[in-house]
Amino acid sequence: MQQILDAILAGDTAPEDFASIALPESYKAVTVHKDDVDMFEGVASRDKDPRKSLQLDEVPIPELAPGEALVAVMASAINYNTVWTSIFEPVSTFGFLERYGRLSEYSKRHDLPYHVVGSDLAGVVLRTGPGVNLWKPGHEVVAHCLSVELESPDGHDDTMMDPQQRIWGFETNFGGLAHLAIVKANQLMPKPDHLSWEEAASPGLVNSTAYRQLVSKNGANMKQGDVVLIWGASGGLGSYATQMALNGGAIPVCVVSSPEKADIVRSLGAEHVIDRSAEGYTFWKDEHNQDPKEWQRFGKKIRELTGGEDPDIVFEHPGRETFGASVYVARKGGTIITCASTSGYMHQYDNRYLWMNLKNIKSSHFANYREAWEANRLIEKGLIHPTVSKVYSLEETGQAALDVHQNKHQGKVGVLCLSPEEGLGVRNEEKRALHIEGINRFRGV
Ligand SMILES: NC(=O)c1ccc[n+]([C@@H]2O[C@H](COP(=O)([O-])OP(=O)(O)OC[C@H]3O[C@@H](n4cnc5c(N)ncnc54)[C@H](OP(=O)(O)O)[C@@H]3O)[C@@H](O)[C@H]2O)c1
Numbered sequence: 245m246q247q248i249l250d251a252i253l254a255g256d257t258a259p260e261d262f263a264s265i266a267l268p269e270s271y272k273a274v275t276v277h278k279d280d281v282d283m284f285e286g287v288a289s290r291d292k293d294p295r296k297s298l299q300l301d302e303v304p305i306p307e308l309a310p311g312e313a314l315v316a317v318m319a320s321a322i323n324y325n326t327v328w329t330s331i332f333e334p335v336s337t338f339g340f341l342e343r344y345g346r347l348s349e350y351s352k353r354h355d356l357p358y359h360v361v362g363s364d365l366a367g368v369v370l371r372t373g374p375g376v377n378l379w380k381p382g383h384e385v386v387a388h389c390l391s392v393e394l395e396s397p398d399g400h401d402d403t404m405m406d407p408q409q410r411i412w413g414f415e416t417n418f419g420g421l422a423h424l425a426i427v428k429a430n431q432l433m434p435k436p437d438h439l440s441w442e443e444a445a446s447p448g449l450v451n452s453t454a455y456r457q458l459v460s461k462n463g464a465n466m467k468q469g470d471v472v473l474i475w476g477a478s479g480g481l482g483s484y485a486t487q488m489a490l491n492g493g494a495i496p497v498c499v500v501s502s503p504e505k506a507d508i509v510r511s512l513g514a515e516h517v518i519d520r521s522a523e524g525y526t527f528w529k530d531e532h533n534q535d536p537k538e539w540q541r542f543g544k545k546i547r548e549l550t551g552g553e554d555p556d557i558v559f560e561h562p563g564r565e566t567f568g569a570s571v572y573v574a575r576k577g578g579t580i581i582t583c584a585s586t587s588g589y590m591h592q593y594d595n596r597y598l599w600m601n602l603k604n605i606k607s608s609h610f611a612n613y614r615e616a617w618e619a620n621r622l623i624e625k626g627l628i629h630p631t632v633s634k635v636y637s638l639e640e641t642g643q644a645a646l647d648v649h650q651n652k653h654q655g656k657v658g659v660l661c662l663s664p665e666e667g668l669g670v671r672n673e674e675k676r677a678l679h680i681e682g683i684n685r686f687r688g689v
Contacts, residue, residue, distance in 0.1 A: 245271065245423055248316050249662050252368050255671075259382035262370060267314075270302045273422035274641045275358040276329055281336040294330035294649060295642030301358060306418060306426060308373040309350035313429045315385065317367040317661040318441035318669060320420040321632075322641070323449045324480065324586065326361045327649045329414060330642075334589070337361075340415040347393070347408065354417040362421030363389035363413035366435050366445035366669070367662070376429040384435040384669070387427045388616035389449050391416050402462060403612040411449075411610060420445070421641055423662050433617060436624040438675035440667050442658035443630040443683060447484065447623050450656065452611035454484040455619035457559065457583050459492065462615070463608045464557045464581040468493035473546065473555035473573065475562050477514065478505040480648075481583070483631035483655040483686065485559050486512050491627060497546055497555065501651070508654060508689055516549035518542075527569050534592060539572035546573055557581060564588030576601040583608045626675065629682035631655030633689055635666050655686035 247265050251257040276297050284292040308314055329337045337359055345355025369383045379385070392399055392406040399406025413419025418426040435444045457463045458472070466472060472489045476482040477498030489496035490513045497516040498509040506517045525542055529535045546555065554575035560567065563585025570580050571593040580603065585591070598605065611619060622628040635658040636644040647653045660666065670676055676683065 245662070248370065249664070252316060252318065252662070253668070257382060259380050262368065262381035265370070267305060267370070270304050271422060271424040272638065273301055273303045273360040274362065274638065275299050275301045275303065275360050276337070278338050278357040281332050281338065284331060289331065289333060290650070292331035292333070292649075294327060294645035297330045297332070298361070298642040298645060300639055300641070303358065303360065305424060306353045308371055308426065309353075310374040311376060311429055312373040312426055313369050313376060313379055313432060314371040315365060315367045315387065315425050315427060316370050317365045317420055317422055317425050318663040319366050319445040320362045320659045320661055321364040321442075321446040321448070322644045322648050322657040322659065323363050324584075324648060325363055325411060325414040325449075326421065327645050329359065329361050330645050331649070337414060340410070341417055344410065344416060356417060360417055360419045360422050361413055362419035362425070363411055364445050364448040365420035365425050365427075365661075366441045367425070369432070370424070372429060379429050379432050383432075384671070385432045386435050386444050386448055386620065387412070387420070387425070387431045388433060388452055388611070388620070389413060390431065390610055390613060390616060391428055403614075404462070404609060421638065421659060421661070423638075430613060433620045434624065435669070436620070437672040438626065438670060438679065439623070439630060439683065441663045441669040442635050442660060442666055443632055444669065446630045446632045446656040446658050447628070448620070449610070450480040451484045451623065451628060452616040452619040453583060453608070454481050454488060455622070456611040456615045457481075457581050457608040458485050458488050458557065460611070460615050462612070464559075464579050464606065466492055466494050466557055470494040470556040471497060471550055471553050471575070472557045472559060473497045473499065473570070474559045475499050475566055475570075477509045477517075478654050480656055481561055482559070483512075484628060486514055487628050490514065495550065497549055504689060505654065508686065511685060518545055518549070525569070527565060534568045536572070536594070539569045542569050543573040554578065561585075562587050564591055567591040568593040571603065571605070572597050574603050577603065579604045579606055581606050581608055626679040626682070629679060629685065631686040632658045633686040634658070635660060654689050
């Protein structure tokens with residue numbers, strides 16, 4: 245592995261030299277174990293500790309299938325899906341691996357008693373399987389996390405519609421929180437040259453998701469002047485949605501839960517910010533009943549900020565806790581666009597407000613190939629910046645996931661994989677200098 249790392253750090257290693265480096269038999273990877281799926285039985289969700297379930301293992305390198313690439317991972321990032329995997333909620337991800345394993349001779353490789361997690365990476369291509377022509381050993385890349393088979397016509401227009409659509413490193417094995425990873429070669433995209441490895445690794449999943457959810461015609465199709473209510477505006481998804489709303493000439497109303505988070509979204513350029521903790525919204529009176537008066541109080545606050553306007557778009561992901569309020573505050577004809585249910589997936593809302601006001605609830609999930617590419621292009625052009633706040637080592641991945649689970653983080657939490665330190669991998673210092681303030685905005689907060 246040291247030889248691989250030395251070749252990457254040299255910065256000028258020829259492709260044929262990368263191709264001729266002998267591969268080790270095994271590699272370090274962050275995993276969960278099938279034996280452990282019941283370890284948190286009886287423990288409340290919030291008390292389930294990813295540090296107990298995430299292991300750092302030495303695992304064998306699987307055989308490369310046609311169309312795949314083996315990547316040396318310099319850095320990765322924590323996504324909420326790794327939190328879900330590590331606490332075995334809402335279901336154990338081994339079920340996904342078993343189902344995938346039944347599909348084909350090659351997919352069988354994924355059905356193992358351990359799951360290598362992680363849905364982001366920045367690194368260098370080491371090997372490619374048969375049929376891969378565009379990507380070569382030595383290419384510096386990031387990977388998006390859409391894994392599709394595309395054998396059915398269902399996905400030929402919008403690759404998210406493929407019946408075999410999966411999220412790499414969550415519903416497939418051999419993910420990015422490791423020294424090596426296996427991806428389908430069409431997940432690869434050029435690494436933005438002005439970013440370090442950990443910066444380049446961090447936007448992938450959330451940036452692409454926010455792009456489809458908010459900007460794409462497959463999502464909310466945001467336009468100039470739209471009022472966009474963004475829950476968790478300084479979090480993983482929200483920190484990108486806020487940047488996209490501002491770039492696109494929309495008017496974000498950012499919801500956060502502390503003065504520090506309020507400051508950071510203001511520094512991005514957002515003028516309208518609601519601190520939900522300071523306002524003390526209690527949308528649920530008890531386990532079964534919501535409080536429409538609290539929806540009204542929240543709606544009034546939004547109008548105060550916007551000069552009387554209601555949101556054209558509500559960027560939803562907290563789910564059960566906020567969904568009733570989200571439906572209530574959206575403007576007549578507005579869209580509630582949802583991609584998740586962090587606080588619970590059995591939503592409840594008052595349908596009268598939806599139908600009488602012709603509002604739409606629309607779903608969104610990750611991004612298709614094209615959307616992921618377009619989202620990465622925004623990063624590459626310096627139009628959207630990574631939001632890395634803190635970086636951990638691969639050994640500390642459990643703690644990194646705990647930070648995200650406990651909502652103690654801002655923006656994205658990075659993880660160094662092969663990269664021995666932060667700040668490496670920048671190939672275009674001039675371009676970086678142009679964007680340095682944006683790149684570092686979330687650092688250390
Ligand atoms: N479908 C997809 O493709 C997709 C892609 C990415 C993520 N997701 C899902 O989307 C969710 C968010 O992901 P993320 O990366 O943005 O996570 P994140 O970094 O933890 O950010 C989420 C933010 O939401 C806010 N929040 C959490 N619980 C809340 C509640 N009960 N009420 C109001 N606000 C709440 C928090 O911000 P404040 O405390 O500051 O308000 C938190 O920082 C996760 O469930 C994740 O699995 C889905």
